[in-house]
Amino acid sequence: MMQLFIPLNFLGFVYREIRGALANIERMFELLALTPKITNLEHAIDQSPELPQVEFNEVSFDYDGRPIIQGISFLVPAGKKVAVVGDSGAGKSTLIKLLFRFYDVSQGAISIGGTDIRKLSLAALRQSIAIVPQDTVLFNDTLYDNIRYGRPDATDAEIKQAAKLAHLSDFVESLPLKWQTKVGERGLKLSGGEKQRVSIARAILKGASILVFDEATSSLDSHAEKAILDALKAAAKGHTSLVVAHRLSTIVDADTILVLSQGKVVEQGTHDSLLSQQGLYARLWRLQNETQ
Numbered sequence: 001m002m003q004l005f006i007p008l009n010f011l012g013f014v015y016r017e018i019r020g021a022l023a024n025i026e027r028m029f030e031l032l033a034l035t036p037k038i039t040n041l042e043h044a045i046d047q048s049p050e051l052p053q054v055e056f057n058e059v060s061f062d063y064d065g066r067p068i069i070q071g072i073s074f075l076v077p078a079g080k081k082v083a084v085v086g087d088s089g090a091g092k093s094t095l096i097k098l099l100f101r102f103y104d105v106s107q108g109a110i111s112i113g114g115t116d117i118r119k120l121s122l123a124a125l126r127q128s129i130a131i132v133p134q135d136t137v138l139f140n141d142t143l144y145d146n147i148r149y150g151r152p153d154a155t156d157a158e159i160k161q162a163a164k165l166a167h168l169s170d171f172v173e174s175l176p177l178k179w180q181t182k183v184g185e186r187g188l189k190l191s192g193g194e195k196q197r198v199s200i201a202r203a204i205l206k207g208a209s210i211l212v213f214d215e216a217t218s219s220l221d222s223h224a225e226k227a228i229l230d231a232l233k234a235a236a237k238g239h240t241s242l243v244v245a246h247r248l249s250t251i252v253d254a255d256t257i258l259v260l261s262q263g264k265v266v267e268q269g270t271h272d273s274l275l276s277q278q279g280l281y282a283r284l285w286r287l288q289n290e291t292q
C-alpha cells in the first residue's frame with residue numbers, strides 16, 4: 001500500500017505545482033494584456049502626493065459593456081479610513097483596481113490630492129499606494145526577503161520594525177530558522193493569516209501615503225483575525241486608508257462605511273448610524289453575527 005501511496009502522493013504534488021504555474025502564467029498574460037492600455041500622459045506628474053485625500057467622482061466602469069460600477073462618488077479625507085462592504089460581486093475589488101489604474105474609469109474621475117490619477121505618472125501613482133491584496137503573492141524565499149520586497153533598500157531595523165507592527169515578530173522568533181525560514185512555493189508553509197500579515201508588513205515598509213486593504217474571504221479563527229486587525233490598525237496610522245471588508249467586525253471603527261450593491265452605493269455612514277438605519281448593512285451585520 002505504502003509503495004502505491006508515495007508515487008500517488010508525488011503525482012498529486014506535481015499536479016498542484018503545474019496547476020499553480022498555469023495560474024501564474026494566466027495572471028501574467030492578463031497583466032500583459034492590460035498594461036499597454038494604461039499609459040502615462042506626455043507630461044505626467046511624477047511626484048507622489050504626501051498624505052492626500054482620495055476622491056471618486058461619479059465613477060462608472062464596465063467590463064466589455066457590462067456595467068460594474070455605476071456613478072459612484074465618495075471621499076476619503078487625508079488620514080481617514082473609509083471601508084467598503086457589500087455582497088459578493090458588488091464591485092468592491094474593482095474600485096481598488098480602478099484606483100491603482102489596472103483599468104481606467106469609463107466615466108467620471110478618481111483623484112488623489114486633487115489631481116486626476118490619469119495625470120500622474122504610473123510610477124508616482126503606484127508609489128503612493130500600498131496594497132494588501134486578497135491573495136498575497138509570496139516568493140519561495142525567506143520570510144525576511146519576502147517582507148523586504150515592500151522596499152528593497154530598507155534597513156534591517158526598518159524591516160524588523162515593520163514586522164513588529166504587523167504582529168509577525170513573535171511568530172518569526174518562534175521558528176527554528178527565524179527570519180531565514182523559507183515560506184515555500186507561494187507561501188504554502190504559512191497560514192492564510194500569517195501570509196496576510198507578511199503582506200501588511202510589506203505595505204508598512206513601503207511607506208506609501210495611501211493604504212488599501214482587500215480583506216481575504218477565507219475565514220480565520222478569532223485569534224488570527226485579531227492579529228490581522230491589530231496589524232491593520234498599526235498600518236493605517238498616518239495613512240489615508242481604503243478597506244474592502246468581508247467581515248464587518250474588521251471595519252466597525254472606520255470613519256465612513258460605504259455599502260455597495262450592484263455597483264452603486266446604497267447606504268453610507270458610521271457603523272452605529274448604519275445599524276440604526278435598519279437597511280442592508282444592518283441585515284449583513286445580523287447575518288454575520290448569527291453565523292458566528
Ligand code: ATP
Nearest residue numbers: 063064068086087088089090091092093094095246
Ligand atoms: P467579492 O466580495 O466576491 O470579492 P467584489 O464585490 O469585490 O466581490 P468584484 O471583484 O469587484 O466584486 O467584481 C464585480 C463584478 O465584476 C463581478 O460580477 C465579476 O464577475 C466582474 N468581474 C471582475 N473581474 C472581471 C474581469 N476581469 N472581466 C470581466 N468581469 C469581471
